Amino acid sequence: MKPTHQVTYSILITFKKLISTISIRSRYKLAIYISKALYTFITIRKTVARNNLIRAFPQWTNDKIERTLKKSYDFFCFNLVQFIGFPNTWEKIEYSISGKEVLQRYIEDGNGIIMITGHFGAWEILGKWLADYVDLFTGIAFKQKNLGAHRFFIEQRELSGTKHIFKREPLRKMYEVLEQNGILGIVSDQDAGKKGVFIQFFGTPASTAKGAALFHINTKSPLLVAICIKTGFKKYRIKFIPVLIKEKKIESITQAYTSIIEKYIKKYPEQYFWFHRRWKSKQK
Numbered sequence: 113m114k115p116t117h118q119v120t121y122s123i124l125i126t127f128k129k130l131i132s133t134i135s136i137r138s139r140y141k142l143a144i145y146i147s148k149a150l151y152t153f154i155t156i157r158k159t160v161a162r163n164n165l166i167r168a169f170p171q172w173t174n175d176k177i178e179r180t181l182k183k184s185y186d187f188f189c190f191n192l193v194q195f196i197g198f199p200n201t202w203e204k205i206e207y208s209i210s211g212k213e214v215l216q217r218y219i220e221d222g223n224g225i226i227m228i229t230g231h232f233g234a235w236e237i238l239g240k241w242l243a244d245y246v247d248l249f250t251g252i253a254f255k256q257k258n259l260g261a262h263r264f265f266i267e268q269r270e271l272s273g274t275k276h277i278f279k280r281e282p283l284r285k286m287y288e289v290l291e292q293n294g295i296l297g298i299v300s301d302q303d304a305g306k307k308g309v310f311i312q313f314f315g316t317p318a319s320t321a322k323g324a325a326l327f328h329i330n331t332k333s334p335l336l337v338a339i340c341i342k343t344g345f346k347k348y349r350i351k352f353i354p355v356l357i358k359e360k361k362i363e364s365i366t367q368a369y370t371s372i373i374e375k376y377i378k379k380y381p382e383q384y385f386w387f388h389r390r391w392k393s394k395q396k
Contacts, residue, residue: 121260183382211352224290230301248294
């Protein structure tokens, strides 16, 4: 590991120790300070996020766009602070679960589950709940360029029992999770470039990874969308929504689960990570 990466890891460990000693209200205040600083002084991806909001909600006024953008900064800064403080910060969290009976039925069927989510809501809290609930929950993850940050984030996620398979590892490992009746978690809402399939996302063609659809086509594993919405200071609502497939085609499957994710983004737009270049690739 490069010295700069080791420094990053040490800083994050120190920050974790600090966050772990303060109350949730103090953590929230800290997150808001960080949010205001980022919004005011760090312009990286802010224009991208603003333009994405304008594209998604063309009927909104500029004032509403800007208010939602600021709320998104607040939301994700608090998410990050809470995540860095795991495991202390997940204590006393209150969950309400919707669709748990569907999740349980799929587990009992024994074919594994392809679980899809997006960069929406408190997905790290979702991962913690799932790892506690099931015997095997494995997420497909990307390796970060900064190995210090990568090591820290993976360690934090695995505190609850979540396992990881990294992109470009053998596909066999991913299929084995399903064969063991595990949950294979896929975050599927980023631009997938030329290799993706174009589907409608907020009325605009968006390149989306084919992985979830291919896993479903090649196995008996059902598709389940999972989201975790922050509803209060310590309250979260987790929802499991089955994906109803009309035809086993990549485009149809990908559109089906993307439309579900879009539906909830429209209800809670400040809880979506608008900072990705979601519509970067153009359909020819």
